[in-house]
Amino acid sequence: MTRGMTESAKTAVHYPDPNAAMVAGTTRSGATTTAFWGEGGRPTLEHRADVPQYRVTGVTFDDDIRAKAAEVIARYPHTRSAVMPLLHLVQSVEGFVSKDGIAFVAGLLDVQESEVSGVSTFYNMYKREPVGEHIVSVCTNTMCAALGGDAIYQALRSELGVDHEETAGEPGTPGSVTLEHVECLACCDHGPVLTVNYEIFDNQTAQSAVELVQALRRGERPHPTRGAALTDFKHAELELAGFLDDDAAEVDAPSASPQSLRGVQLASDRGWTAPAMPETPPAFPPLPEKK
Amino acid sequence: MADDTTAPQFNVGLDPLTPVLTRSWLSPRSWRRDSYEQLGGYGALRTAITAQPEQLVELMKSSGLRGRGGAGFPTGLKWSFLPPLGAKPRYLVVNGDESEPGTCKDIPLMMADPHLLVEGCIITSYAIRSHYCVIYIRGELIHPIRRVRSAVKEAYAAGYLGKNILGTGYDLDIVVHAGAGAYICGEETALLSSLEGFRGQPRLKPPFPAVEGLYAAPTVVNNVETIASVPSIISGGVDWYRKFGTDKSPGTKIFSLSGHVERPGQYEAPLGTTLRQLIDLAGGMKDGIPIKFWTPGGSSVPLFGDDKLDVPLDYDDVAAAGSLLGTTALQIFNQTASVPWAVARWADFYRHESCGKCAPCREGTAWMSKTLRRIITGRGTLEDIDTLEDTAHNIFGRAFCALGDGAATSVSSAIQRFRQEFVDMVTGVTPAPSTQADLIEMH
Numbered sequence: 013m014t015r016g017m018t019e020s021a022k023t024a025v026h027y028p029d030p031n032a033a034m035v036a037g038t039t040r041s042g043a044t045t046t047a048f049w050g051e052g053g054r055p056t057l058e059h060r061a062d063v064p065q066y067r068v069t070g071v072t073f074d075d076d077i078r079a080k081a082a083e084v085i086a087r088y089p090h091t092r093s094a095v096m097p098l099l100h101l102v103q104s105v106e107g108f109v110s111k112d113g114i115a116f117v118a119g120l121l122d123v124q125e126s127e128v129s130g131v132s133t134f135y136n137m138y139k140r141e142p143v144g145e146h147i148v149s150v151c152t153n154t155m156c157a158a159l160g161g162d163a164i165y166q167a168l169r170s171e172l173g174v175d176h177e178e179t180a181g182e183p184g185t186p187g188s189v190t191l192e193h194v195e196c197l198a199c200c201d202h203g204p205v206l207t208v209n210y211e212i213f214d215n216q217t218a219q220s221a222v223e224l225v226q227a228l229r230r231g232e233r234p235h236p237t238r239g240a241a242l243t244d245f246k247h248a249e250l251e252l253a254g255f256l257d258d259d260a261a262e263v264d265a266p267s268a269s270p271q272s273l274r275g276v277q278l279a280s281d282r283g284w285t286a287p288a289m290p291e292t293p294p295a296f297p298p299l300p301e302k303k
Numbered sequence: 304m305a306d307d308t309t310a311p312q313f314n315v316g317l318d319p320l321t322p323v324l325t326r327s328w329l330s331p332r333s334w335r336r337d338s339y340e341q342l343g344g345y346g347a348l349r350t351a352i353t354a355q356p357e358q359l360v361e362l363m364k365s366s367g368l369r370g371r372g373g374a375g376f377p378t379g380l381k382w383s384f385l386p387p388l389g390a391k392p393r394y395l396v397v398n399g400d401e402s403e404p405g406t407c408k409d410i411p412l413m414m415a416d417p418h419l420l421v422e423g424c425i426i427t428s429y430a431i432r433s434h435y436c437v438i439y440i441r442g443e444l445i446h447p448i449r450r451v452r453s454a455v456k457e458a459y460a461a462g463y464l465g466k467n468i469l470g471t472g473y474d475l476d477i478v479v480h481a482g483a484g485a486y487i488c489g490e491e492t493a494l495l496s497s498l499e500g501f502r503g504q505p506r507l508k509p510p511f512p513a514v515e516g517l518y519a520a521p522t523v524v525n526n527v528e529t530i531a532s533v534p535s536i537i538s539g540g541v542d543w544y545r546k547f548g549t550d551k552s553p554g555t556k557i558f559s560l561s562g563h564v565e566r567p568g569q570y571e572a573p574l575g576t577t578l579r580q581l582i583d584l585a586g587g588m589k590d591g592i593p594i595k596f597w598t599p600g601g602s603s604v605p606l607f608g609d610d611k612l613d614v615p616l617d618y619d620d621v622a623a624a625g626s627l628l629g630t631t632a633l634q635i636f637n638q639t640a641s642v643p644w645a646v647a648r649w650a651d652f653y654r655h656e657s658c659g660k661c662a663p664c665r666e667g668t669a670w671m672s673k674t675l676r677r678i679i680t681g682r683g684t685l686e687d688i689d690t691l692e693d694t695a696h697n698i699f700g701r702a703f704c705a706l707g708d709g710a711a712t713s714v715s716s717a718i719q720r721f722r723q724e725f726v727d728m729v730t731g732v733t734p735a736p737s738t739q740a741d742l743i744e745m746h
Contacts, residue, residue, distance in 0.1 A: 087478045088478070089392075089435065089518065090499065090500075090518055092499060092500035092501075093480075093498055093499055093500050094500065095500035096480070096481070096482070096483055096497070096500065097480070097481065099483070100442075100481065100483070121500070131500065131501065131502055134485065134502040134503060134658075135482075135483035135484050135485050135503070136483070136484030136485065137442050137443065137482075137483040137484040138483055149443065152648075152743050153404050153648065153649075153652055154404060154602065154634070154645050154648040154649050154652070155404065155405060155561050155562055155634050157648055158562070158640060158645065159562070162741065162743070165743065166741075175744070176744060193743055194443065194484070195402070195404075195486060195652050195655060195656065196402055196403070196404040196405070196406075196486075196652070197443055197444065198401045198402065198406060198407045198409070198410045198441070198444065199407055199410065199444075200404070200405050200406070200407045200559065200561035200562075200567075200632070200634065201407055201559060201560060201561045201567040201568045202407075202567075203561060203562075203567075207443065207444065209445075210442070210443055210444055210445040211445060211446065212444060212446065238414070238446055239444075239445065239446040240445075240446065240449070248445060251445055251449065252442050252445065252448070252481040252483075253481075254452070254479070256449060256452050256453065256456075263334070263449055263450060263453040264332065264334075264335075265446070267334070267411075267414035267415060267446055267450065268328070268415065269411075270568070271566075271567055271569070272328065272411040272414075272415065272568060272569050273328055273329060273568070273569075274566055274567075274568030274569065274570065274585070275320055275322065275325060275557075275558075275568060275569050275570035275571050275572075275584075276320075276322050276325050276326070276328045276329050276571070277329065278320060278570075278584060279318070279320040279322050279571075280329060282318075282320075284318035284319060284320045284321070284322075285318060285321065286317075286318075286321035286322060286323045286326070286547070286555065287317070287321075287543065287546050289535070289538055289539040289540075289543055290539065290540060290543060293347075293350045293537060293538050293539075293540060294540030294541070294542065294543075296354040296355075296358040296361075296362055297361040297362055297365060298358070298361075299355055299357050299358055299361070300357060300361055
């Protein structure tokens, strides 16, 4: 008997099947629920009512991913530091974090699965539900919202017919788009901004944003204002895990914008500079006296 | 500052804008090593390694450089707090988790001039005798991560990183670590928890990171702009660096102007420059509509109104005027903007980003958000305003880290300085700026 639960309550409560939503292809908010009972007719701790569950996918992580994981772990003096890049790596395979992904990371780092899931749930960018080919993140923090970010988010909700962290189209298929609203993206001088797969689209309007997601839905990939040519969410996650395509085009993709350059451009136009440094660096101060 | 009869004795003879950190941003492919070296890049490193590490710490102390991440703590002093070398290694952790609302200086810096950051990391690591450095960059923007990773790779290839750097026998590795979307990880101890593979929750101080930081070893945590300031201090020296700014706030600073100005953007000027001067450089207020309120350093510092345009923007003068310089994130709102609405959205932000570790912040930010949502949808009462002040008062100084203080400050300063706006809103004198349908659902 689970603590605090009466016999009558036990029969009345239904527990969500972590796989039910995936089979039905519905989203978290519309997930179907079925009774779930563990060993001996007791609900397992993991299946408390109303707690979203990690999906079980039965995915296998191949040798290439295992080799990449080993490379990630080798970057750090202590293996546990690899948990965040490894979760990004898991998302590069599955497009979200599954129960299998949690177990994979826990196994590699020799920690409890609960330790890994605890980290995964803490951070916004680790998703429990499959993400579309693209993820569109709209800044709705104060400055962007004041400049039009709220209108952009509402326009995209209505255009895509989805809410926060929901996907238009079937995740994993071309043209599927997950929408989310996010906090400040550190592009305030370019507001309102949004990102697609974490590449920046500056100075958006509701109309430009709607046109952008319509293009994404058609399978097109408009170029970001600042950042590399769009790929997809999984590829972006691979880069976040630390696997840079050794592709000069990506590194050299545009980053400059009128806003970022305004100060230096104005200074250049007016001939303003910092005072010249001395021709040779001045001598260093003497070593401090030992106390 | 109107009654201040003595003319300021700083920034005399300087141009209004003084690009130092941003000086290469107009150069083609400024992010590549060859471009950086053509402009004298890695020269400061060659100079620095001729000195003893302790001399560099002394130099940094005399330069007066203060941390650019928000707190303004003297950088050289921070470096000098490391305990004597013992069995444990020392670490340098660079905070590139730029997420404070309004703050947008480190991201363009990392994109335009990542080698400046890398050179600063090498010099700083050498100065504090560290052989392992992590640059922690927020995950929501890939391009700066990509550029910094590429710069690190180029630096390895050129012998600036790795074993026996430039033949000195000094070894250093740099790892670039991508975050995963959590504002709290900008707090230095939360960042360290995150980097160790835990939930990004802050730790009790003391022990400070200098004593027990990453993996409980002595650690220096510095902001990106702070570290990027190091090479020019090495090359230019203390006297040159102190030509900028005030005695207690020397140097140049990237001021980030956003909002209702004609030309928002990044403007590098000496500390002590005023908002009036910066707005003028930015082409004035957008469409000529006068300013109503602004933040000198992000949403976590007290708001200023239009009476503070002539406050010199340096650490001490802003503090004396009743706010904090923070990250010099100058968010500028004109007369069309509603103070309660802006503060309500910030309250939503703090509620979302509170890590949940301590009750005052976890519960308090949620209550402030709920109360403000009531007010801006026209369902507030006069009592709500008092409740808000009371809630803010109960968070401030009682939360585990500065997130709670920031959340409380934005609300309490807004009510203190713009109380009538709140009163007018709850009494129906001014219409509610939002409807229930406008509100973004909290997640």
